Amino acid sequence: MADWVAYALMAGALAGAAWSGVLLVLGRPMNDPLFWLLAVVELGLVVELIAGSIALALTEREVDGVTFIGYLATVWLVLPFGVAWAASEKTRWGTGVLVLACITVTVMVLRLHQLWNGL
Amino acid sequence: MTEPATRQGPGRLLVAVYAVFALSASARSGVQIATEFSEARVAYALSGVAAAVYLVATVALVRGGAVARRVAAIAIAVELVGVLVVGTLTVVDGDLFPDETVWSGYGSGYGYVPLVLPILGLAWVWHTRTREGDGTG
Numbered sequence: 001m002a003d004w005v006a007y008a009l010m011a012g013a014l015a016g017a018a019w020s021g022v023l024l025v026l027g028r029p030m031n032d033p034l035f036w037l038l039a040v041v042e043l044g045l046v047v048e049l050i051a052g053s054i055a056l057a058l059t060e061r062e063v064d065g066v067t068f069i070g071y072l073a074t075v076w077l078v079l080p081f082g083v084a085w086a087a088s089e090k091t092r093w094g095t096g097v098l099v100l101a102c103i104t105v106t107v108m109v110l111r112l113h114q115l116w117n118g119l
Numbered sequence: 120m121t122e123p124a125t126r127q128g129p130g131r132l133l134v135a136v137y138a139v140f141a142l143s144a145s146a147r148s149g150v151q152i153a154t155e156f157s158e159a160r161v162a163y164a165l166s167g168v169a170a171a172v173y174l175v176a177t178v179a180l181v182r183g184g185a186v187a188r189r190v191a192a193i194a195i196a197v198e199l200v201g202v203l204v205v206g207t208l209t210v211v212d213g214d215l216f217p218d219e220t221v222w223s224g225y226g227s228g229y230g231y232v233p234l235v236l237p238i239l240g241l242a243w244v245w246h247t248r249t250r251e252g253d254g255t256g
Contacts, residue, residue, distance in 0.1 A: 066154055070146045078142075082135065088122075089131040096132040104139050 005048060006113035010106050012041040017102035024095040030086060034098075038079055041105070045076040052112070061118065068115045075108040123183020124247040125191065130180065133243055136236060137177040140229075144170035144221050162220055165205065169221045172198045176240065183247075192244050199237035202226055206234065 019034050052072045056065060082101025086094040126134055148166035156163050172194050179191035206225030219228055226233025 066150050070150055074142060074146060081138070085131065085135055085138075089127065091128060091131075093128050093131045097135040100132065100135050100139065 003113070005044075005051070006109055006116075009041065009044050009048065009109045010113075012037065012044065013102050013105040013109065016041060017099055017106065020095055020098035020102055024092050024099055027092045027095075029090045029094055030083070030098060035083070038083060038098075038102075042076065042079045045079070045105070045109075048109075048112075049073070049076050055116075061116070063118065064115055068112065071108050071112045071115070075105060075112070078104050078108070123181075123187075125180045125183035125188065125244065130243060130247065133239060134177060134180045136232070137173060137180060137240070140221070140233070140236070141170065141173040141177045144173050147221070165201075165222070166220045169198075169201060172201065180240075180244075188244055188248065192241065195237050195240040195244065198233075199241065202233050202237065 016034065016038050019037065020030070023030065023034065049072050053069070056063060056068060056072075078101050082097055082104075086097040086101075088094070089097070124130070144166065148163065148170045151159075151163040151166055176191055176194040176198065179187040179194060183191075202222045202225060205220060205222035209223045210225075221229060221233055225231060
């Protein structure tokens with residue numbers, strides 16, 4: 001798993017968290033640009049699932065494979081569920097769900113990155 | 120069609136936090152029990168219990184009917200007792216649980232959220248009860 005992929009995904013998820021945070025303060029629900037940002041991050045996470053699985057199968061590294069696959073197989077579910085759960089709550093609490101989902105994705109990608117590098 | 124009170128407003132975020140903990144606790148205990156259960160049976164069994172409690176609380180808060188609210192209250196109360204007992208035990212005797220659980224050190228590994236969450240959860244179940252009788256179901 002290349003470092004830059006993890007950094008890009010974390011940057012995207014953090015940008016999503018910051019954006020949701022601003023909307024939260026303004027008391028607004030998700031808007032279209034934020035949706036598309038999250039969609040791009042989600043696409044990256046699905047690519048990560050495929051690429052990460054292949055990389056794990058081929059690598060000579062000492063990686064905790066079960067935990068790595070555990071994170072890989074669940075991280076891409078967070079944003080779809082988060083967005084769906086937030087969508088029907090048009091108050092700032094719904095936007096808070098998006099902040100939480102983005103932070104969760106950031107932490108999970110960080111853990112994947114750490115696991116891959118044996119940290 | 121009105122949604123159950125437990126998942127509206129602040130409840131939206133509360134349920135989301137519970138879902139994150141249900142996911143992380145389940146994944147963690149799944150890995151522990153699948154790969155190294157014999158090494159620390161008590162700690163890993165405890166991880167499994169914690170995961171189950173978070174799962175039950177999440178589902179119950181989402182459903183939000185009269186029965187579900189009672190289930191939620193019980194699950195969250197167990198969660199509170201769990202984090203207090205396990206937190207105290209790990210602080211008093213660190214060797215008792217050789218590997219981390221969600222509740223170790225009062226949830227210090229998770230920013231003490233596991234300690235605050237059950238208090239917020241019980242307050243929320245109580246708050247929605249006084250506002251809307253015994254819920255919508």
